[in-house]
Amino acid sequence: MSDLVNIRHDHNVAVITIDNPPVNAMKYEVRVGLLDLVSRAIGDAAISAIVVACAGRTFVAGADITEFGKPPRQPTGIAVIEAMEASPKPVIAAMHGTPLGGGLELALGCHFRVAAPGTRLGLPEIKLGIIPGGGGTQRLPRLVGMDKAMAMILSGEPIPAREAFDAGLVDEIIEGDLAAGAIAFARRVVAEKRPLALTRNRDEKLATARDLAAFDAAAANYTKRARGQNAPAAAVEALRAALSLPVADALKRERELFLDLVAGDQSKAQRHIFFAEREAAKVPDVAGVKALDVKRAAVIGAGTMGGGIAMCFANAGIPVTVVDTGAEALARGLDVVTRNYRNTAARGGLAADEMEARIGRIAGTTDLAAIADADIVIEAVFEDMGVKQEVFGRLDRIVKPGAVIASNTSYLDIDAIARGTARPQAVVGMHFFSPANVMRLLEVVRGAATSPETLATAIAVGRTLGKVPAVVGVSHGFVGNRMLRLRSVEAERLLLEGALPQDVDGALTGFGFPMGPFAMADLAGLDVGWRMRKAQGLTAPIADQLCERGRYGQKTARGFYLYEPGARTPKPDPEVERLIVDTAAQRGIARGALGKDEIVERLLFPMINEGARILREGIARRPGDIDVIWVYGYGFPVHRGGPMHYADSVGLAYIRDRLTAFAHKTGDDRHHPSPLLEELAAAGRGFASLGE
Ligand code: T1G
Numbered sequence: 001m002s003d004l005v006n007i008r009h010d011h012n013v014a015v016i017t018i019d020n021p022p023v024n025a026m027k028y029e030v031r032v033g034l035l036d037l038v039s040r041a042i043g044d045a046a047i048s049a050i051v052v053a054c055a056g057r058t059f060v061a062g063a064d065i066t067e068f069g070k071p072p073r074q075p076t077g078i079a080v081i082e083a084m085e086a087s088p089k090p091v092i093a094a095m096h097g098t099p100l101g102g103g104l105e106l107a108l109g110c111h112f113r114v115a116a117p118g119t120r121l122g123l124p125e126i127k128l129g130i131i132p133g134g135g136g137t138q139r140l141p142r143l144v145g146m147d148k149a150m151a152m153i154l155s156g157e158p159i160p161a162r163e164a165f166d167a168g169l170v171d172e173i174i175e176g177d178l179a180a181g182a183i184a185f186a187r188r189v190v191a192e193k194r195p196l197a198l199t200r201n202r203d204e205k206l207a208t209a210r211d212l213a214a215f216d217a218a219a220a221n222y223t224k225r226a227r228g229q230n231a232p233a234a235a236v237e238a239l240r241a242a243l244s245l246p247v248a249d250a251l252k253r254e255r256e257l258f259l260d261l262v263a264g265d266q267s268k269a270q271r272h273i274f275f276a277e278r279e280a281a282k283v284p285d286v287a288g289v290k291a292l293d294v295k296r297a298a299v300i301g302a303g304t305m306g307g308g309i310a311m312c313f314a315n316a317g318i319p320v321t322v323v324d325t326g327a328e329a330l331a332r333g334l335d336v337v338t339r340n341y342r343n344t345a346a347r348g349g350l351a352a353d354e355m356e357a358r359i360g361r362i363a364g365t366t367d368l369a370a371i372a373d374a375d376i377v378i379e380a381v382f383e384d385m386g387v388k389q390e391v392f393g394r395l396d397r398i399v400k401p402g403a404v405i406a407s408n409t410s411y412l413d414i415d416a417i418a419r420g421t422a423r424p425q426a427v428v429g430m431h432f433f434s435p436a437n438v439m440r441l442l443e444v445v446r447g448a449a450t451s452p453e454t455l456a457t458a459i460a461v462g463r464t465l466g467k468v469p470a471v472v473g474v475s476h477g478f479v480g481n482r483m484l485r486l487r488s489v490e491a492e493r494l495l496l497e498g499a500l501p502q503d504v505d506g507a508l509t510g511f512g513f514p515m516g517p518f519a520m521a522d523l524a525g526l527d528v529g530w531r532m533r534k535a536q537g538l539t540a541p542i543a544d545q546l547c548e549r550g551r552y553g554q555k556t557a558r559g560f561y562l563y564e565p566g567a568r569t570p571k572p573d574p575e576v577e578r579l580i581v582d583t584a585a586q587r588g589i590a591r592g593a594l595g596k597d598e599i600v601e602r603l604l605f606p607m608i609n610e611g612a613r614i615l616r617e618g619i620a621r622r623p624g625d626i627d628v629i630w631v632y633g634y635g636f637p638v639h640r641g642g643p644m645h646y647a648d649s650v651g652l653a654y655i656r657d658r659l660t661a662f663a664h665k666t667g668d669d670r671h672h673p674s675p676l677l678e679e680l681a682a683a684g685r686g687f688a689s690l691g692e
Contacts (some may be wrong), residue, residue: 005033012048014041019055027064028073050091058097075136081109091191094182105134111196114172115161122158129267133258137238139199146209154222228512229639269641276624280470282458289452291460298371302333306380308436310463314361321363321534380408389420394419406430411477424449428458441633442467451544468632472618483607491517496584498591501560507599512637518560522553608647612676623687648686655682
């Protein structure tokens, strides 16, 4: 018996309720309790039907991820699901919140499924580097058809209740009291003697999908974007088995694929990111501190970042005012925002009424006084300290007391910016990533004077905007850009030593990044980096020369690569190769062959070393914070778990020795193994051991 599952009788209906906060994960004790009470209800003559429901904020949100990698304990989730499916009495799942993974699979094992209107149903296992392992790849397509099942399982994205109802996944949407509605539904099933169709035996939706060539073509659209992840191909194989094997064999194949993936490094890495993402916003002295209730927002600067940040607030339902000094710049900025929304709607990504509502939440003004009543103000003006301090000084005089004043600077000193005000405790860094309405990461920069309330508010706002907040300290470039700087320097160095842009980019995309440093620089605009380097007295041998020649990347159709007019596909340019060869010769650098692995090590190990310095300085609290920043802000492949997790998988002693060799080769002090890396390597420990 388990106290995480209870049962009550409503006349001839047994209501079994799981109560395992916060998300009713299907841990061992829940499985024991569930199997016990279902068996009892089946054996109870007074009972004609069984309703399975959950207390708290959600129906079962999956298997308990913390149990992965530990010895399996019986009963398994499959045993519980099969017991329900085999019940001679109707079993109805009453769902609310987010029935996900093993939770939805539990419901798929029931004979009927009802849901509250706001329910979001999905099989997100692929985001953990696994596939559904409780029959989801076999039962879901039998209910919703192969196309929808493939989309749900390969994307891992949930669908809303209405869509689930239309697809046949949910039998009824219950307005009002879910339990009462589910019991009434159960009674109707009994009264109407409705046949108990076992989902696993339903074939009507698969009969029309047995064209394996068409299946393979559709599946290829998903697997071609896998970038080295194993789970997508495994999911496709399991789904294909639903079309080609008897269900019992297909279920067996699904389980084999699942067990193989869950024991693999990729899933370990993705589970690390799952929990690190939830840890990254946790700051001991902010726990329990009440965040400000943000009803109105303002953004200073109508440029690319300002417009994207304003969209985040509008998307989250918060009215926002964009301020720009020039009416023309303001109009241009708001026009870009409107066009973005119209394009999304035109692609079917947004309903027309919701589009209008979001556009309607964004106002513009050239009068700073107009935002005096904002609860939070985010400054996104030109990256110049003088300009920032001037703006913060004016905001300090205008904005109401108690409001949060944040800077979107991507590297400047938040403490210096705060000194431009009389309320440094209300100042915080909120570093969005471009495009701000798309990128999920938010680096929340805690200044020396930032109050716990201000920090709690910045974190809460980040979550409300659908971002992954990661709290960091003040340092030049904070965490992400500070580490990126080392990778950029190394990328240029590799060009002089023998690589070409396509070699360096190819090595990193082969590693799993969506894009390499040079294609990324061309996309962002080489002039942006050039201006920043000049402002900081830094150089980049090749990029500087390209900029001097007016080659700013995609926007000029020439950068490190050539681009056909209007196209984004980078093409190698012999002129760039000549420039690299000549520059190396002028600097007396002998160029030679560089292998993919060496290129990857040269790009990643110095930034990992910098990550160790950042940890030692306390600019990042946990190695997992750095991993979350790189996965959500810089495209580090999630199935490698971020730079610090990856470093542990390679071994710190090996990285120390390679860095020592790099330092010898390049003479670059930053290559010398940092003290923390040295200590951990010498002790045979990894970064993960720091939390222990
Ligand atoms: N197992 C263990 N802990 C979990 C958990 C889970 N499945 N889901 C959430 N938590 C913890 C989380 O770490 C956090 O802890 C707290 O609950 C609140 O979560 C066989 C094998 C449900 C949408 O992938 O997507 O089933 O930080 O902060 O923002 O095929 O949690 O408070 O200590 O995220 O409201 C499939 C994972 C598993 C869903 C709620 N299921 N969870 O979001 O809260 S694999 C998933 C989520 C599987 C089967 C396979 C979200 C949520 P702490 P939170 P939230």
